Amino acid sequence: MKLTATTSQGLEEILAKELGDLGAQDIAIQKRAVEFSGDQSLLYRACYELRTAIRVLKPIEYFRVRHESGLYSKIKKIDWSEYMDVRDTLAIDGIAHSRFFKHSKYVALKTKDAIVDQFRERYAQRPNVNLHSPTLRINIRITEDKCTVSLDASGDSLHQRGYRRETLDAPINEVLAAGMILLSGWQKDCDFIDPMCGSGTLPIEAGMIAYNIPAQKYRRQAFGFQKWKDYDAELWAKLKKEADRNKSDFTHHIYGYDHDFKAIRISERNLMNTDLEGKIKFGRQKFEKFEPLADKGLILLNPPYEERLKTGAIEDLYSMIGDRLKNHFAGYEAWIISSNIDALKKIGLRPSRKITLFNGPLLCKFLKFEMYAGSKKNKT
Ligand SMILES: C[S@@+](CC[C@H](N)C(=O)[O-])C[C@H]1O[C@@H](n2cnc3c(N)ncnc32)[C@H](O)[C@@H]1O
Numbered sequence: 001m002k003l004t005a006t007t008s009q010g011l012e013e014i015l016a017k018e019l020g021d022l023g024a025q026d027i028a029i030q031k032r033a034v035e036f037s038g039d040q041s042l043l044y045r046a047c048y049e050l051r052t053a054i055r056v057l058k059p060i061e062y063f064r065v066r067h068e069s070g071l072y073s074k075i076k077k078i079d080w081s082e083y084m085d086v087r088d089t090l091a092i093d094g095i096a097h098s099r100f101f102k103h104s105k106y107v108a109l110k111t112k113d114a115i116v117d118q119f120r121e122r123y124a125q126r127p128n129v130n131l132h133s134p135t136l137r138i139n140i141r142i143t144e145d146k147c148t149v150s151l152d153a154s155g156d157s158l159h160q161r162g163y164r165r166e167t168l169d170a171p172i173n174e175v176l177a178a179g180m181i182l183l184s185g186w187q188k189d190c191d192f193i194d195p196m197c198g199s200g201t202l203p204i205e206a207g208m209i210a211y212n213i214p215a216q217k218y219r220r221q222a223f224g225f226q227k228w229k230d231y232d233a234e235l236w237a238k239l240k241k242e243a244d245r246n247k248s249d250f251t252h253h254i255y256g257y258d259h260d261f262k263a264i265r266i267s268e269r270n271l272m273n274t275d276l277e278g279k280i281k282f283g284r285q286k287f288e289k290f291e292p293l294a295d296k297g298l299i300l301l302n303p304p305y306e307e308r309l310k311t312g313a314i315e316d317l318y319s320m321i322g323d324r325l326k327n328h329f330a331g332y333e334a335w336i337i338s339s340n341i342d343a344l345k346k347i348g349l350r351p352s353r354k355i356t357l358f359n360g361p362l363l364c365k366f367l368k369f370e371m372y373a374g375s376k377k378n379k380t
Helices: 012-022 040-049 068-077 102-124 172-181 202-208 232-243 261-271 313-329 339-343
Strands: 002-006 024-031 033-037 055-064 089-097 138-143 144-151 191-194 254-256 280-284 297-301 333-338 353-358 362-370
Touching: 002 040, 012 040, 012 172, 040 232, 068 102, 068 144, 089 102, 089 254, 102 138, 102 191, 144 172, 172 202, 172 333, 172 353, 191 202, 202 254, 202 261, 202 280, 232 261, 261 280, 261 313, 313 333, 313 339, 339 362
Parallel strands: 089 138, 191 254, 191 297, 254 280, 297 333
Antiparallel strands: 002 033, 002 055, 024 033, 055 144, 138 144, 333 362, 353 362
16 A cells, blocks of 8 residues: 655655665655555554654545635545544644645645535534544645545654653654654764753653664554554554564663753653663753763754743854864764754854754754864864
């Protein structure tokens, strides 16, 4: 069957690689999505194991449409009783990038009307809408006049991993955090350090990668596919058991630091929702005073951007980060994500890679810095 995994802009190639590793076929990269084909096992595994997917969709119908009446009648032609019963509930996510359909919410509303009317005409009863925990989540996407109707196999967005029950200001999305770690090319052959860890997302995602823990191991809500009519509970139990075997020979360390005591308390509490206690160390430390603990390591930094967090002296902070890296971290690789392009220039080191990513709506640069011994020659 044809399937689509959606993601955040800039993570498409990493997602395609994850899909290839799972055994997906016919992988085709799109903007913020990757199309692929696979069987039911792959669909279940994609929902459970992919770290950089936001949703996994199963398209059921494609058509061209330019008017709302055409949308209504084409949606009504689909036999919805194949997918849900009249007592089931539904939710519809509409996405429109089209000059014919300007409002995504309206697309969702028309789709809902068509489905509800089909049931009412057949059974004199209608299914209800439940936006939070529907039996069937339907995704309808219109690009110009091309419409794809899909069932959402993930249900709630896959960034909801289940471990992060508390956050501090400006937490990074879990999908983006995992994507940054995978983009960094970390081979798990050195320590991983997040010196500004906030609520601990990057170290916990790194821990899950290092110890081969499936991305959704701690998810609390059911996946969408578990409420489908063709749900194969036995197959799901078998696949989950296999994925949970998570053997790992990781021998290095994972650290998260922050100058805010509250951040460390929250990170530790989030860590308690995983099996990684004792495998990740959180501690209170100012980056100004931070000394390396080994000869080499990978540093991932998500500093304040001053878009959402107001620190006042944002450029001084970035300049301090650059000086600290240059003077104390020879042998290390550092990656920094920020939307504050002017502040990034204050780092004063030449990046060896630049990747564009989005943190929510914020366009960010994700920059790689390699600190060699005597890397002053890198200073711009
Ligand atoms: C954008 S938040 C990090 C969010 C985190 N990635 C998460 O998912 O929750 C930036 C963090 O940097 C910390 N920070 C700012 N300046 C710092 C410094 N000089 N040393 C250590 N931590 C610092 C803040 O306390 C804040 O928690």
